[in-house]
Amino acid sequence: xxxxxxxxxxxxxxxxxxxxxxxxxxxxxxxxxxxxxxxxxxxxxxxxxxxxxxxxxxxxxxxxxxxxxxxxxxxxxxxxxxxx
Numbered sequence: 335x336x337x338x339x340x341x342x343x344x345x346x347x348x349x350x351x352x353x354x355x356x357x358x359x360x361x362x363x364x365x366x367x368x369x370x371x372x373x374x375x376x377x378x379x380x381x382x383x384x385x386x387x388x389x390x391x392x393x394x395x396x397x398x399x400x401x402x403x404x405x406x407x408x409x410x411x412x413x414x415x416x417x418x
Contacts, residue, residue: 346398347372354405358413371405379404 351368354375362368379400383389390396
């Protein structure tokens with residue numbers, strides 16, 4: 335992975351984490367928190383879409399949508415665990 339790919343990866347993670355934060359609780363988590371939530375969300379989203387047999391394509395938009403949905407699922411699960 336070259337430096338540009340790493341930058342794009344981190345940018346998609348940050349945007350996905352920020353968007354998921356807005357959707358699920360009304361705010362972001364700071365730059366590092368957004369990146370972490372977005373990256374973990376991308377893994378979760380890729381896993382869930384793979385199980386369902388859904389592919390959004392290999393471009394940046396598909397990756398961003400997958401990461402946002404996965405991050406939203408992550409935040410939902412974390413919120414449910416915190417309430418329990």
